[in-house]
Amino acid sequence: MTHISSSNPIPVSPALAENNPPASLPPGGGESRGRLLWVCALAVMLGLLAGPVAKLLLMLIDLFTQLFFFARLSFAPATPVDHGLGGWVIAVPVLGGLVIGLMARWGAKAIRGHGIPEAMEQVLTNESRIPARITFWKPLSSAISIGSGGPFGAEGPIIATGGALGSLLGQLLHISASERKILLAAGAAAGMAAVFSAPVSAVLLAVELLLFEFRGRSMVPVALAAVTATGVRYVLLGTGAVFSMAAIAPAVPSALAMYAALGLLMGVLSVAVTRILYWIEDGFERLPVHWMWWPALGGLAVGLAGYVEPRVLGVGYELIQSILNVKLAVGTLAFLCLMKFLAWSIALGSGTSGGTLAPLFIIGGALGACLGLLISEALPGWGVDPGLAALVGMAAMFAGASRAFLTSVVFAIEVTHQPNALLPLLAGCAMAYLLSTLCMRTTIMTEKITRRGVMVPAEYDADPLAQITVEQVYSRSPVSLSRAQSLARVRAWLLEDSVQSHHQGFPVTDETGHLRGVLTRRDLMALEIGGDTPVGDLIRRAPLVVTPEHTLREAADHMVRYDVGRLVVVSGDRPDQLIGMLTRSDILKARRRRLEEGDRRPGGLMKAR
Known part of the structure; x- marks a missing residue:
């Protein structure tokens, strides 16, 4: 050590001594552990809230479905498929779109879209601060959109609502931006777990799309929120599989190769679906009318598709159940796939409020079931199971479109309780992910915010x-x-x-x-x-x-x-x-x-x- 000394030392004054406080070290682990325990407690609270909130959203969807299609004030479960409106069914989604447009114009513009990209943008650019009003407006607008026949699932809105609830809690408590991000992800994971009884995939979704990191201090609170929300769901809705299907036998090598090829095809289609969706959105941007009216125009497309094929209206969880159990013929599956895609892509491109997970599952599942039926009939010795092909198609379509690879694999297993599907799902989702990565720089979740100049992390390396x-x-x-x-x-x-x-x-x-x-x-x-x-x-x-x-x-x-x-x-x-x-x-x-x-x-x- 080189030291420059003085030949005439100068006495130190009391004021100088006061100007030399103790040295400042980086924060130690004790404080971090205390904060982690506090964030975990808040995450458990979010998990307890997510179950009732998810139940309330489903009840609101049933209420508006009863109101729009049957003119009844009732919370009893209902589906638009059973309507008796005839040609008037075309007007119902238009009316719902008008309401959504008014809510977005005079309530909160952020209700437009399926919610996850907007949550990602707040995480990346606004310290995970989601406006408090979104906690109210997003579930209400989604319930109206889906209840009036919108071809969306409830998972996107509840994920967005749970994330908004977590962000709101973080803002009220004035915690750090990093902790607020964890609570946002915990709320979103709790919402997904409460709807689908899928806690592991909910945690993975939070990691892949919201946390943008793979650290224990982030994942533990998210996991606790998902587990708590799933426990609440068990109390409210039971412990059975969300989409039950016949038992799946382990795949033989020849069938495994076919499932991988199916995943490759789904990767190509997921790229096409994403590009068409944003091409439609760009088309609405060029219309010479105010964006407030776009959801009504999208509702017109939904109404026309619903008039031709009523099963494309609404959430469509019953349709997913039918696809997985191969209760539909090849021609019917292909037609349903086409009509669902047209209704969903035009409606979502118009800026209405809705989700993407269930529509992508229906599109991918219907195509997978079609190919599974055709292959099983043409090549019976290959051991291809049409139901498993439908499941692989569902998961691979979502994996290719969102690049949430692990989420897609685990989610398909959790909602069906079919562990023997693991290898086919891994093969199919990996191929879809690979093809999507090679052909598309962004995803269905990130294209919108990337256009606004927001760079989204795509890979997670150890620092x-x-x-x-x-x-x-x-x-x-x-x-x-x-x-x-x-x-x-x-x-x-x-x-x-x-x-x-x-x-x-x-x-x-x-x-x-x-x-x-x-x-x-x-x-x-x-x-x-x-x-x-x-x-x-x-x-x-x-x-x-x-x-x-x-x-x-x-x-x-x-x-x-x-x-x-x-x-x-x-x-x-x-x-x-x-x-x-x-x-x-x-x-x-x-x-x-x-x-x-x-x-x-x-x-x-x-x-x-």
Whole structure:
């Protein structure tokens, strides 16, 4: 350690001593554990709320279905398929679209769309702050949209509502943006778990689409919220499979290959579905009418499709059940797939309020069942199960469109209670994901916000800075100053000693060698300060320090938090004992190692091949 000493020590005044408070270390783990417990408790609270909220949303959908299609005020379960309106059914979705347009214009514009992209945007750009009014307007608008025949599922709105509820709770409690993001994801996962009794896939959905990280302190609260919401669902709706189907036998190799090929086809179709959806949305943007009227125009397309095929109206969970159990003929499945796609894509492109999960399941499931039936009849020895083909088609379509790969696989198993479907689902969803990644830069969830300039993380890597300690990179020969030195002496030394010209910060110690602060070159060369001033009098705040045991991530966060470019390295058991310095350039050098590892070219053997 290089130390510039003074031949005439200057006594330290009481005021100077007061200007040297204890050194500031990065936050320790104790506080983080306490905060984690608090966030977990809040997540459990969200899980308890999600069950009743999901039940209330389903009841609202039934209420508006009864009102729009049967002119009854009742919460009894109802489906638009059984209506007796004849040609008047075309007007019902138009009326619902008019109501949605008015609600979006005079209530909250954010109710437009299926909710997940909007939640992603708030996470990425607005510190996970969703306006409180969305907690009310989103479920109400979705219930009206679906109840008037909108071809959407309830999962998108309840995920958006749960996320808004979590964000609102975080805003009321004034917690950090990171904790608020966790609560938003916990609320969304709780909502999905409450609707589908699928806690594991709900956690995975939160990780893949909302958290944008894979860390235990984020996933544990989300998992607790999902588990709690599922427990509430068990009490309210029972523990059975959401979509029950006949038992599936393990797939033989030939069938497994066919399911992989089916996934590849679904990947192509998922790209086409996404591009057509946004092409329709762009078409509505070019219409010479105010966007408030677009949902009514979309409702006209829904009404016409519903007049031709009533089963495309509404949530469609009964239709998914029929598809998985192969109760429909090939021609019927193909026609249903086409009509559902037209009604859903035009309605969603018009900016109405609704979800994407159930429609994608119906489209993918119907196509999968069609191909499964055709292959099983043409090649009976291949062992293809049409019901399993429908399930693979459902999951692969969602995996390709959303790139929520793990969510798609686990969700299909959780809602059907069919563990033997795991291998076919893995094969099909992997192929759909691969094809989608190769052909499309964005997804059905991210295209809208990407157009607004919001960059969405697509891959999650371990932070290399969290894997390197300060011990590995810090400078062990810092140049320090004595607090009793005169400013004139230090200035002269800086000007005449070219060896030290590259240093921008200098730790300051007292007569006993204990750390008292850090001064920058700018502090020392300030013209308004006289040369007789001891350098110790220039210290204005506690020294910012790290220990060799801290990670570079903790050190970098400490630098950013206090807007500094260097930290003093001190002994772990003696926070006032100077042992080195850590600068931004030291951290960048460590980061360069990771880049060099990724940039390495294949060796001679690989080149020969």
